[in-house]
Amino acid sequence: MEYDSKLADIIASLPEVTGGFLYAPDRGIYSNQTGGVVKDESLQQISLKLTKIISMMSVHFHDTGGIRVCFRDMILFGTMIQEGHWLFLLHQPSLSPGMIKMTVQMALNIQTEESPEAEISAEPQEATENPQTNDNIMAILLSEESELRLPLENIHSQLAHYIGPVAELVFNDSVEIWASNNTPSLENLPELISMIQEEIDDEDDRNEFLNSLQSKKEE
Numbered sequence: 001m002e003y004d005s006k007l008a009d010i011i012a013s014l015p016e017v018t019g020g021f022l023y024a025p026d027r028g029i030y031s032n033q034t035g036g037v038v039k040d041e042s043l044q045q046i047s048l049k050l051t052k053i054i055s056m057m058s059v060h061f062h063d064t065g066g067i068r069v070c071f072r073d074m075i076l077f078g079t080m081i082q083e084g085h086w087l088f089l090l091h092q093p094s095l096s097p098g099m100i101k102m103t104v105q106m107a108l109n110i111q112t113e114e115s116p117e118a119e120i121s122a123e124p125q126e127a128t129e130n131p132q133t134n135d136n137i138m139a140i141l142l143s144e145e146s147e148l149r150l151p152l153e154n155i156h157s158q159l160a161h162y163i164g165p166v167a168e169l170v171f172n173d174s175v176e177i178w179a180s181n182n183t184p185s186l187e188n189l190p191e192l193i194s195m196i197q198e199e200i201d202d203e204d205d206r207n208e209f210l211n212s213l214q215s216k217k218e219e
Contacts, residue, residue, distance in 0.1 A: 004031045007087060010107050016095035018074065023086040034090060049166035049199070068097070069165045076165040081108060137179050138172060148184060158212050159196060162205045170199045 003022055011017050011033060019034030067078035067086075077100055078088040089100065142149050152175070160167035178184065178192040193213060200206040 003081060003085070003087065006107050007031060007033055010087075010089065010103055013107075014089075014091065014095065014099070014103055016092040017089050018091065020087065020089040022081075023078070023088060024084050026084070049163055049170065067169065069168045070160075079104060137176060141175065141179070141184055147186060148189070151186065151189060154216050155193065155196065155213065158209055158216075159199075161212075162200050162202075162209050171196065174199070 007020050007022060011020055021029050021034060022031040023029050069076050074090050075093055076088060076090055078086050081087045087104065091100070140146065141152055156167065156171045159171055163170065174192060174195045178195060182188045182191065193210070197206050197209060200209055
């Protein structure tokens with residue numbers, strides 16, 4: 001299937017979509033149809049991060065439901081279109097995920113069927129003790145009464161400045177690992193920062209990231 005032309009069709013059919021590109025770990029970003037909205041160097045950084053993130057996702061998750069992250073005042077949406085190949089769209093926040101999913105399915109002739117697993121999971125099961133999900137962890141750490149809320153929000157904000165739209169996924173994954181290894185506190189926050197700084201590939205950007213956090217701490 002000619003995914004390049006399909007991508008162009010999807011972009012043309014949704015006015016809220018400003019551009020898109022295709023991605024594969026062995027090729028990086030290709031068929032860039034963002035129309036100059038994203039600079040080439042930004043796409044290169046995005047490609048490096050996507051390689052890491054998708055690699056982690058393939059190990060930890062069997063069904064991701066796609067990727068959605070904020071990029072400037074837009075949303076970067078990604079979905080796997082075949083093994084190892086992803087389609088990404090840059091769109092306005094007003095465009096619903098359901099409309100995107102339907103448009104992509106129609107363009108690529110994807111047939112949706114209810115999986116056997118879904119039928120099995122609908123049957124009554126014995127209650128089991130489940131570990132906290134990443135969403136639960138983030139909700140607790142970012143709650144109004146949490147002493148970590150402001151420091152974490154600042155770290156997230158500064159990280160987004162240096163690595164762009166993949167910052168949310170990198171940040172959430174790092175926090176989950178950090179929280180599983182420690183009881184989250186201000187005292188061991190440097191461990192989280194140390195983990196996150198390794199995700200910034202450019203050494204100058206990494207140093208500026210650390211300096212910006214230190215400056216914010218001293219205010």
